[in-house]
Amino acid sequence: MNNIDKKIAVLKKEKKLGLMTHAVVGYPNMGKSIEIIKILAQYSDFLELQIPFSDPVADGETIMEASEAALKNGMNTDKAFEIIRNLNLRVLPFGSPMSTHKGTPAMGLPASRHPLVRLRTDKLTPVLVMCYYNQVFRYGMDRFCKKARESGVSGLIVPDIPPEEEKKERFIEACLRYDLYPIRVISPASGEERLRINAKYAKGFVYSVSHFGVTGTKSELDKDLQIYLRRVKKYFNIPIALGFGISSPDQIQKIKGMVDIAIVGSAIINTYNRDGLKGVDTLVKSLKNCTIQKENI
Amino acid sequence: MIFDYKTKYDADTSGHFGQFGGRFAPEMLIPALEELEKAYIKAKKDTDFEREFLSLCRNYAGRPTPLTYANNLTKQLGGAKIYLKNEGLNLSGAHKITHCLGQAILARRMGKKRIIAETGAGQHGVAAATVAAKFGFECVVYMGEVDVARQRPNVFWMEQLGAEIIPVKFGSKTLKDAVNAALKDWITNVRNTHYLLGSTVGPHPFPSINRDFQQIVGLEVKEQVKEMEGKLPDYLIACVGGGSNAMGLFYRFLEDEEVILIGVEAGGKGVERIGKHAARFRGGEVGVVEGYKSLFLQDNYGNIEKTHSVSAGLDYPGVGPQLAYLGQVGRVQFEYATDREVIGAYKLLAKTEGIICALESAYAVAYAIKLAPKLSKEKIIVVNLSGRGDKDIFIVAEAVKDKNWREFLKTKLT
Ligand SMILES: Cc1ncc(COP(=O)(O)O)c(C=O)c1O
Numbered sequence: 001m002n003n004i005d006k007k008i009a010v011l012k013k014e015k016k017l018g019l020m021t022h023a024v025v026g027y028p029n030m031g032k033s034i035e036i037i038k039i040l041a042q043y044s045d046f047l048e049l050q051i052p053f054s055d056p057v058a059d060g061e062t063i064m065e066a067s068e069a070a071l072k073n074g075m076n077t078d079k080a081f082e083i084i085r086n087l088n089l090r091v092l093p094f095g096s097p098m099s100t101h102k103g104t105p106a107m108g109l110p111a112s113r114h115p116l117v118r119l120r121t122d123k124l125t126p127v128l129v130m131c132y133y134n135q136v137f138r139y140g141m142d143r144f145c146k147k148a149r150e151s152g153v154s155g156l157i158v159p160d161i162p163p164e165e166e167k168k169e170r171f172i173e174a175c176l177r178y179d180l181y182p183i184r185v186i187s188p189a190s191g192e193e194r195l196r197i198n199a200k201y202a203k204g205f206v207y208s209v210s211h212f213g214v215t216g217t218k219s220e221l222d223k224d225l226q227i228y229l230r231r232v233k234k235y236f237n238i239p240i241a242l243g244f245g246i247s248s249p250d251q252i253q254k255i256k257g258m259v260d261i262a263i264v265g266s267a268i269i270n271t272y273n274r275d276g277l278k279g280v281d282t283l284v285k286s287l288k289n290c291t292i293q294k295e296n297i
Numbered sequence: 298m299i300f301d302y303k304t305k306y307d308a309d310t311s312g313h314f315g316q317f318g319g320r321f322a323p324e325m326l327i328p329a330l331e332e333l334e335k336a337y338i339k340a341k342k343d344t345d346f347e348r349e350f351l352s353l354c355r356n357y358a359g360r361p362t363p364l365t366y367a368n369n370l371t372k373q374l375g376g377a378k379i380y381l382k383n384e385g386l387n388l389s390g391a392h393k394i395t396h397c398l399g400q401a402i403l404a405r406r407m408g409k410k411r412i413i414a415e416t417g418a419g420q421h422g423v424a425a426a427t428v429a430a431k432f433g434f435e436c437v438v439y440m441g442e443v444d445v446a447r448q449r450p451n452v453f454w455m456e457q458l459g460a461e462i463i464p465v466k467f468g469s470k471t472l473k474d475a476v477n478a479a480l481k482d483w484i485t486n487v488r489n490t491h492y493l494l495g496s497t498v499g500p501h502p503f504p505s506i507n508r509d510f511q512q513i514v515g516l517e518v519k520e521q522v523k524e525m526e527g528k529l530p531d532y533l534i535a536c537v538g539g540g541s542n543a544m545g546l547f548y549r550f551l552e553d554e555e556v557i558l559i560g561v562e563a564g565g566k567g568v569e570r571i572g573k574h575a576a577r578f579r580g581g582e583v584g585v586v587e588g589y590k591s592l593f594l595q596d597n598y599g600n601i602e603k604t605h606s607v608s609a610g611l612d613y614p615g616v617g618p619q620l621a622y623l624g625q626v627g628r629v630q631f632e633y634a635t636d637r638e639v640i641g642a643y644k645l646l647a648k649t650e651g652i653i654c655a656l657e658s659a660y661a662v663a664y665a666i667k668l669a670p671k672l673s674k675e676k677i678i679v680v681n682l683s684g685r686g687d688k689d690i691f692i693v694a695e696a697v698k699d700k701n702w703r704e705f706l707k708t709k710l711t
Contacts, residue, residue: 053600054601057588058323068468071600076598077598078598133585134585134593134595135599136599137583137585138582138584138599159323159324160322160323161321162327164320165321168319184324185324187323187324189328190328209324212484212485212487214485217485
């Protein structure tokens with residue numbers, strides 16, 4: 001069973017809204033990035049780790065600038081996977097095949113002495129990698145998926161590979177070969193037919209973009225959100241994750257009961273830029289608290 | 298009907314030219330691309346659409362553009378006969394107006410009120426601003442900060458035409474970043490906005506649509522050469538940024554296999570070093586960026602590399618998917634010219650033929666200058682002068698180190 005499904009089962013049983021937090025791997029630098037991810041891992045149900053790309057077409061200013069900075073600092077696909085693999089020593093449950101993984105530890109430290117090791121090893125936090133299709137394509141489709149799997153990744157979020165290209169690219173096929181869930185991204189622009197086509201390929205959960213726009217551009221929720229989500233539910237019988245522009249506990253409160261997973265991305269980077277690691281800790285903790293509170297608070 | 302013309306080198310129904318092309322767009326844009334494709338398929342069969350397009354081309358933009366025999370240049374080079382297709386005589390100064398007119402009609406038919414465009418040299422931006430004024434659209438043009446600085450006259454003209462110019466400050470701050478910025482705007486405003494993409498690049502159906510509008514260039518050339526020479530030309534030469542002027546010239550000749558088609562890329566400061574040129578057929582690798590699969594100048598992880606060219610319009614890391622395909626199957630041959638050769642070609646053309654061409658177009662001229670002397674006098678070369686050179690006044694004045702111009706600029710500052 002894919003860890004994403006396992007996690008979803010837990011959330012369902014506990015009747016909780018899931019929280020997926022996002023980081024650009026390597027931003028602002030290798031060390032700080034690991035610190036940020038460590039904080040996120042403590043409070044999150046899923047981690048969305050973005051491998052920086054030179055031309056991130058679906059991303060707004062915040063993530064774009066973070067990506068540029070990370071690339072400038074030398075981040076790349078290999079290094080990102082190395083970091084992720086070492087994280088997974090911590091975020092997978094005891095007894096899972098990956099937790100006994102004996103890969104080369106990151107930063108030249110033996111796995112057991114790595115500063116992050118033993119952090120919440122009892123907690124299941126599936127890692128999803130977000131990147132753009134050219135990064136997968138150029139690395140080699142099979143090689144990329146294999147590497148992702150070996151690094152303990154459970155799913156890939158690649159926004160610029162629509163199902164129509166599957167016949168030629170066989171991306172989804174490659175993902176599934178390595179038990180990686182190819183997460184479908186849909187938006188309010190998607191009509192019924194688009195939803196139907198995407199639903200055919202969807203696994204784990206569906207990533208629903210909350211409004212017309214790129215990441216991190218809006219602070220209030222669309223008034224048509226409910227109508228859109230109703231349309232999504234008609235076609236997808238898997239959980240709905242809502243992202244793009246979700247930044248506060250307040251908003252999390254509002255979408256409770258409407259969706260299954262809340263995704264927070266740019267807000268975390270903005271908070272880091274303003275208030276540093278402490279700020280990130282405060283924000284993500286408050287987001288988490290909000291997701292686990294009873295509905296009527 | 299001109300729009301029902303097809304060749305064996307066209308895309309399949311999903312927009313693939315062999316392994317290239319396709320529609321690698323985020324889901325937010327797929328519905329808009331489908332809407333555009335539908336509108337276009339419908340328009341193609343509509344005689345009113347064709348009539349309006351051709352009428353605007355003739356009575357507004359100034360088509361047909363002349364094909365000029367370059368007798369002095371031919372004589373000086375002492376080889377093949379050189380003809381110049383002078384697209385610089387179009388309204389707004391380049392071939393770009395043609396696909397802008399076509400797309401503007403489509404945008405109106407789709408009920409869009411706002412158009413956005415990217416621009417490198419500013420020629421596509423000026424053309425987009427022109428049709429926006431004519432059709433009454435709101436118009437926003439994205440332009441890399443580097444290009445804003447080096448093509449300042451066009452920024453001024455776009456503003457005079459009523460467009461808003463947004464300088465793009467991220468990435469390499471050139472054409473590809475302007476495309477990214479425009480795509481992001483489109484994602485955000487897709488309901489009322491048409492993205493008037495300015496070359497034969499991007500996700501399906503843009504490469505095919507822009508080619509179809511631009512085919513009028515080759516169509517005219519075919520008739521004009523026939524009238525003047527009574528036969529087909531032997532060589533067609535065009536510069537290649539994204540590929541709109543090259544595809545426009547080549548398309549109607551693709552199946553005349555005896556006609557040799559040559560695309561000229563920006564060799565910049567030399568094609569040996571990545572970052573110093575924009576020759577995709579020298580240093581490019583297959584990739585998927587900005588919505589399409591093609592050759593891109595990129596690193597091993599798929600990140601786009603910096604490019605360089607004196608001409609903003611060719612300073613782009615990708616190339617139109619149909620050209621990538623035509624290059625792969627050997628139907629189009631790709632050459633390059635360096636910055637230095639281009640300035641030389643530009644000067645020679647001005648002095649011998651009285652035509653001041655755009656720096657982009659001077660790449661095609663530069664290659665013709667190398668090729669013509671090697672050919673016999675019966676051979677015919679047609680060079681596409683995609684645009685006129687007014688916009689390049691600052692770059693050229695600097696390249697030719699014109700002291701008087703510099704003094705003049707100083708007086709203007711006080
Ligand atoms: C005059 C001129 N020629 C050529 C180009 C290159 O574009 P394309 O390859 O699409 O013709 C440009 C682009 O800005 C241009 O302004």
